Amino acid sequence: MRWRPDFIIPFLALIFCLGGQSLTHAEGKFNLKPGATGKNCLNCHDGFEEILKNPFVHTPVKSWDCTGCHNPHAASHGKLLDADPKDICVRCHSKVFPDKPVSTHKVAADGNCVNCHDPHGAKYKFNLLKDGGTLCSECHKALAERVAAVKFKHVPVEKGCANCHDPHASANAGKLLKDNVPALCLKCHDTEKINFQKQHMNFPMANTRCTACHNPHGSNHKGLLYDKVHEPFASKKCNQCHEGPSSPTPLKVKAGGFELCRGCHNDMINEALTKNRLHWPLLDRNGCLNCHNPHASDQEGLLAGPMQEVCGRCHVDTVAKLKAAKSKHPPVEQGTCMACHSAHSSNQILLLNKPSVIDVCGDCHDWQKHSTHPIGDEAKDPRNPNLTVTCQSCHRAHGTDAGKMLHSPTQTEMCTNCHKEYRR
Amino acid sequence: MPVKLLLTLLLMLPLYAPSASFAEQAVLFQPVVSVYTDGEGHGLLQPEGVACTENTLVIADTGNNRLLQYTVKVDAVEFASQIKMPQLTNPIRVQINSQGEIFALDGKNRRIVRLNKDGQFAGNLDLKGVPPDTGATIVPRSFKIDQQDNIYVLDIFSGRVIVLNPRGDYLRQIAFPKKSGFFSDLTVDHGGSVYLIDSANSMVYSAAKEAAEFLPLSKNMQEYISFPTCITTDNRGVLYVTDQNGGSIILLGLDGSFRSRKAGMGWNEGLLNYPAAMCITGTNAFIADRNNNRVQVFR
Numbered sequence: 001m002r003w004r005p006d007f008i009i010p011f012l013a014l015i016f017c018l019g020g021q022s023l024t025h026a027e028g029k030f031n032l033k034p035g036a037t038g039k040n041c042l043n044c045h046d047g048f049e050e051i052l053k054n055p056f057v058h059t060p061v062k063s064w065d066c067t068g069c070h071n072p073h074a075a076s077h078g079k080l081l082d083a084d085p086k087d088i089c090v091r092c093h094s095k096v097f098p099d100k101p102v103s104t105h106k107v108a109a110d111g112n113c114v115n116c117h118d119p120h121g122a123k124y125k126f127n128l129l130k131d132g133g134t135l136c137s138e139c140h141k142a143l144a145e146r147v148a149a150v151k152f153k154h155v156p157v158e159k160g161c162a163n164c165h166d167p168h169a170s171a172n173a174g175k176l177l178k179d180n181v182p183a184l185c186l187k188c189h190d191t192e193k194i195n196f197q198k199q200h201m202n203f204p205m206a207n208t209r210c211t212a213c214h215n216p217h218g219s220n221h222k223g224l225l226y227d228k229v230h231e232p233f234a235s236k237k238c239n240q241c242h243e244g245p246s247s248p249t250p251l252k253v254k255a256g257g258f259e260l261c262r263g264c265h266n267d268m269i270n271e272a273l274t275k276n277r278l279h280w281p282l283l284d285r286n287g288c289l290n291c292h293n294p295h296a297s298d299q300e301g302l303l304a305g306p307m308q309e310v311c312g313r314c315h316v317d318t319v320a321k322l323k324a325a326k327s328k329h330p331p332v333e334q335g336t337c338m339a340c341h342s343a344h345s346s347n348q349i350l351l352l353n354k355p356s357v358i359d360v361c362g363d364c365h366d367w368q369k370h371s372t373h374p375i376g377d378e379a380k381d382p383r384n385p386n387l388t389v390t391c392q393s394c395h396r397a398h399g400t401d402a403g404k405m406l407h408s409p410t411q412t413e414m415c416t417n418c419h420k421e422y423r424r
Numbered sequence: 425m426p427v428k429l430l431l432t433l434l435l436m437l438p439l440y441a442p443s444a445s446f447a448e449q450a451v452l453f454q455p456v457v458s459v460y461t462d463g464e465g466h467g468l469l470q471p472e473g474v475a476c477t478e479n480t481l482v483i484a485d486t487g488n489n490r491l492l493q494y495t496v497k498v499d500a501v502e503f504a505s506q507i508k509m510p511q512l513t514n515p516i517r518v519q520i521n522s523q524g525e526i527f528a529l530d531g532k533n534r535r536i537v538r539l540n541k542d543g544q545f546a547g548n549l550d551l552k553g554v555p556p557d558t559g560a561t562i563v564p565r566s567f568k569i570d571q572q573d574n575i576y577v578l579d580i581f582s583g584r585v586i587v588l589n590p591r592g593d594y595l596r597q598i599a600f601p602k603k604s605g606f607f608s609d610l611t612v613d614h615g616g617s618v619y620l621i622d623s624a625n626s627m628v629y630s631a632a633k634e635a636a637e638f639l640p641l642s643k644n645m646q647e648y649i650s651f652p653t654c655i656t657t658d659n660r661g662v663l664y665v666t667d668q669n670g671g672s673i674i675l676l677g678l679d680g681s682f683r684s685r686k687a688g689m690g691w692n693e694g695l696l697n698y699p700a701a702m703c704i705t706g707t708n709a710f711i712a713d714r715n716n717n718r719v720q721v722f723r
Contacts (some may be wrong), residue, residue: 255558256582257561259558275533276532284565314623314624317651318651318669343538349715381691386467386716387691417691
């Protein structure tokens, strides 16, 4: 079939008209009468007038654009939302997330914006449900309690978390910090000031990590130092470990690895080295600093963080398995790794703190002393002539996907590992 | 017609080549035999090191503070002798050089002990002429011997691999990569490339022969490997990583690519419970199955 030229022009005109009609339809999505915007909604949603009296009202609400977020007829999402709540806010507020965030606030990344913001109107700026600090403290309770209780406060914390943190995501630093440390701290603290230099024994601090010694959320220790302070540091005997401030390499330590700490902690290190099995990182290039903070810490023993976090830096798999496990060993879950292990060295494999696994478990599980499946030196493991039955023959100490921390998915399967005659 | 068929077969030959090379790819990990005892029936206790040649197997029977020598036969491993001496209190790694000398790392005293082929003490490895990087202290966490009998020492204190000639004289050193976790072991392939295993990040680093620095060979492999503690290689271009916490052996290509996982966690033969070390010769693989108190032979 061939097109006749006299048909082409009317055909194109028809296409143009149809196209124009659909464009018009797209503009007025719900074919509302002129002037009949969101005000129509108030006919039923009369409580809304109170919301509109708030000092901060969401722009689409202010402009009566209820259909910006809601579908007035039907929707696949709760509250007649026009899209998944995770996607609806970022239609307009996409810029709250930088293109390449270094850290993101999970609640924001998950799209749970209404956990912090009222989508219609609120008493607080940015439509926040509560004032900044109070709102944050609802989830970060432990930190908020600590901030309230400490003797020495950090002024920006009292003024609000958003002084240092971006509540949605940070393009520059971890922990939602607006900038990396020390750049963030140096916005307020001038390292050139005489008082600053005096407090820091004239060491050049402009490129050091302030939060290694100072608790930015406040402290019971003067100078916002973490609560546990290493004695030489507290007494400002920096030259016990560092070259002096006038040295060409002023912050350089005087010896490497564990050799630096040996000067004072000789007995502890010597004792560790007499054991058959070492925790090898103790002797590597970072030595004690793999786990301890040499200046100050909020953890016992100057640990560089909560124990599970410190151990988990290297034992990533152990922590990951623990998190995924259905049955977890409470001491492991609570991060008290040293309930069973010696951190520096031991004569036992896995750096256990007692010669026998049975004794380690027996510290808490005393039932085994009066009623138990045969265990110990006399109970040979039928699976392997060189093994005897211990708690670990059936249980995995950190936790497993099975109940009661069993190695096998079911108790039957676990038992018939050895008692093969009962297999079905 | 026969010419056409021949040509077709010739064209299809490359398709079969990979599977052919895989077939000859060393150990198939069929359990052959396990070593549980010495010649007097005393059990092994937490063995952490193995070294092997075509005919010899040396086990670091760590929990019993001794070395055990065995003769390797076609389908059996026969006890030969026990080496127990005050100079070697806690053997954790062991190697044999081409002369049959045995080298063992004493984990407690942190020194490498040299024994002659009869198992007699021949002195400590002195590491002569090593430049002090962060002091006089050297902490050998592991070591390996290459085909020319050069000795590669993993010095964790100064963060470097020290290369020594067979007499123990310093040849060169390669610094650990700056951003890394904790290195537990190293190996040297037939071309002289050195490989490091980072236990904390489940990563392999390599330095080509005579290279001055290590570069990442693999990405972070925590998806495949729980906590690697030993690495070795064969003469077919395969890296074998001992996954201690995963109870497995992971096979990698020399480009660091994941190939397969062998064995698995357990107590029965063929399974592993915290494997500590591995040695390969020909098609035999000897694995120090530490928490099962045995050495398993796979083929």
